[in-house]
Amino acid sequence: MTQPILEAKGLSRSFGHVRALTKCDFDIYPGEVVALIGDNGAGKSTLVKALTGNLALDEGELYFQGQRVYISSPQEASALGMEVVYQDLALAPHLNPVQNMFLGRETPRKGVLGRLGFMDEKSMKEAAIRGFDELGGTVRAMDAPIGSMSGGQRQQVAIARAISWADKLVILDEPTAALGVVQTKNVLDSIQRVKAKGIAVILISHSMPHVLEVADRVQVLRLGTRVTTLKASDATVEQLVGAMTGALDKNGAAA
């Protein structure tokens, strides 16, 4: 863990008079799970957008594996090996898990047929099944439309899709917000499995117990800047809430 896989230094962005990010720093190491927490409006979503090329910055620098990078579109972020799983998951409800997983990146058939737009359904299906199995496989019906599946299964499809394309970093935006107990546990298990593959995970969540359960470090945002970074193993829910609301202010920054 010598070099951060992704590092942000002094990111700033204003929308008119509103300063969404103020000299915000962020860093994450390979194979690490970093939770990003903060109250509503603290700048979590803005930061994620800035990291993934969805938002132009007023100032600040991004480093990917130590190299200065300028990410100006989500495609560039994807090319670096980063994927975001948005809260709305961005899945097509009428398509099945395999079709969703490969949407926009279908494997063509070999030869002329492939050039005509025919797809290698068999290999896509096999790859999708491998991907779901890696995450603990709660998605089983490969032919059913996603729309008929549970929230947890949909989440897993979205995560599987992200990690099948991102080999460096996956950002999960509130992955457990709408899930029940069992499904939440599945998603948290999935995060551990992603981590075990050596992929770094940024987890945005409001749920402090979940954050402490899966994260290695917790970075707290308040008023558009990082107020503290805590080791999850040492932190308590009270500390996190304190940092979020400003009651503790920078006292916890020692960690």
Added chain:
Amino acid sequence: MSVITPPEDVAVPDTHEGRDSVLKRLGNTQSVWILGVLLVIVAFFSIAAGGKFLSTGNFSLIAQNVAVWAVLGVGMTFVIITSGIDLSIGSVLVFSSVVAAKVMEQVGGDGWGTALIGILAALISGLAWGTINGFLVAKAKIPPLIVTLGTLSVALGLAQVITGGIDVRSVPTAMTDFNTFIKVLGIPSLPFVALIVLIIGGIVLHRTKFGRYTYAVGSNEEAARRVGVRVDRHLIRIYALSGTLAGFAATMSLAQFGTTTIAGQSLTNLNVIAAVVIGGTSIFGGEGSIFGTIVGLFIPAVLQAGFVIIGVQPFWQGVAVGSVLVAAVYVDQSRRASALRGASSTNPLRALLRRSK
């Protein structure tokens, strides 16, 4: 006797394979349901009218009535799956047939050379109208209903301007002979041309990336955009396809009637939309099949032919088709609603099959 079916999650441990059969996927769709309705209608008329209904002549007639609409139906199926609509097809057909007839009149002659130039002209005309539709829908973000309502009016108006409202009859005999004299199994050749278009359309929709993106755009446009599908370009292509097929249908119509049909296509768009929707293509997008469209096309055609044969006023066809349309969409919606509630086996037909095991 009933068998209690365990919940889906428990029932299928690790059996990813072998559940992808075409039959099963079809069984999940409304098209199978509606195929049942069609078979009931056919059975009814067969019993009521016997040999007269089941004759080659009758089926030849039905197939011919369906042929032009079938070609239009392919384009419409793609359009509706993207949750769009194309009201302009009838007018584009008229405009293209006028252009083709005028061009062939200028070229002169009765051979295939003239006919091919005419077909080309019709295709280009259809492609142009479709591209205009697509561009206005995808780039100008005008609702497809409005866009195609506009081009419906403009295309028909221009066709009337060009001809002064009088049908052009200069169709080379090569074209009209094609439908009159070339027969397969006693049925004129036009329906077979339509069948080829249907098969190609089905393959493109169900087997290629183009088809996959069509479903994706209709299912969740934003999701498609985020994974890099070029949604705008795809929509333009879809409407262009629909327009081009209307151009092709124009040449079929010329071959069938030997004249343009300026006043005869005012309800074509609605009839085709009805057929597509009856066939289970969801007006909300994301769902549909060419197979369903074929079935949906035959229901009105069979009804009409049947009513004539058993001596019922053919006007009843409208009554019957309208009722089937509303019933079909109702069934479709309740299916959708129960799917949202999370039930896995919601197709009544499947449930029925399962229960009777």
